[in-house]
Amino acid sequence: MENQHVRDLYDRQIRREARPEGPGCRVERVGDVVRQxxxxxxxxxxxxxxxxxxxADEAIAGQIAHYRAAGVSFEWKLYAHDTPADLGDRLLAAGFTAEDPETLMTAEAASLSLDVPLPEGVELRAVTDEAGVRQVVEVHERAFGTDSSHIGRQLLDHLAADPGTVTAVVALAAGEPVSAARLELCPGTDFAGLWGGGTVESWRGRGLYRALVAHRTRVAAERGHRYVQVDAADTSRPILQRLGFHTLSTTTPYTYTV
Structure with a gap:
């Protein structure tokens, strides 16, 4: 029952009552769809x-038409408890591509053990400028092997327009960025999101991921958020479970390229 309550709260505060994530973004409710x-x-x-x-099919067609007119590719963030039950199949039939599913996990910040030490010789540095953003992008590209330039642009937008809604941190070993993550705060809600935790291969298995989760959870609690939330990959889910996170649902990105 507690998980059901938290999931309902998450759906209402973060999804149905979503707020624009950055400069130039707008959130609209069109019928039974909320989009950014x-x-x-x-x-x-x-x-x-x-x-x-x-x-459902009419709504899907309407979103495709909207984003085509805007000239941007988009994602339909589908959760396992969304309706109708065959919505994923309908999205595939409409031309979407399903990406890897993730697990929606949350924890009450006050319930987590936050005494997680950093590996010897590693320091955390808050990201406050363009140089720090470049280090975050570097870590992501080395950790995941993908172009992460869009993350850098999003971070720069947030830092310029509303730095109070995002906190990014990079872990440095002898001055070299080896891990990075960000915390997205949703003012007026109970939730803060843990995003983008990545560690370069040579530094994995040393506790950096856990340390960055603990650091960001402390910040979220200090800012008045009761829960922290993660869309967890399979590699992260067992670590988060051991830290005290609970599963609320699964979520699958369905992407559409215009």
């Missing part, structure tokens, strides 16, 4: 939908 539209480097997509079988 912004610049090409921002996150564009459907945050929530309350559809039934009779109206």
């Amino acid at each position: 539209t912004g610049p090409a480097h921002a996150w564009n997509g459907v945050l929530w939908s309350g559809l039934d079988a009779s109206g």
Whole structure:
């Protein structure tokens, strides 16, 4: 029952009542769909939908038309408890591509053990300027092997317009960035999101991921957020479970390229 309560709260505060994530972004509710539209480097997509079988295909077509008109590719962020039950199949039939599913996990910040030491010789540094953002991007590209320039642009947007809604941190070993992560704060809600935790291969298995989770959770609690939330990959889920996180649902990104 507690997990159901937290999931319902998350759906309401973070999905149905979502707020724009950055400069140039807007959140709209169109019928039974809540979506965000912004610049090409921002996150564009459907945050929530309350559809039934009779109206789902029309709603999907409407979102495709909207983002085509905006000229940006987008994501339909589908959760396992969303309706109708065959919404994923309907998205695939409409031309979407399903990415790897992730596990929606939350924990009450006050319940977590936050005494997680850093490996010897490693220091954490808050990201406050363009140089720090470049280090975050470098870590992500080395850790995941993908172009992460859009993350850098999003971070720069946040730091310039509303630095109080995002906290990024980079772990340095002898001055070299070896791990990085960010905390996205949602003012007026119970939740703060843990995003982008990545560690370069040579530093994995030394506790950096756990240390960055603990650091960001402390910040979230200090800012008045009761819960921290993660969309966890399979590699992260066991670590988070041991730290005290609970599973609320699964979420799968369905992407559409315009």
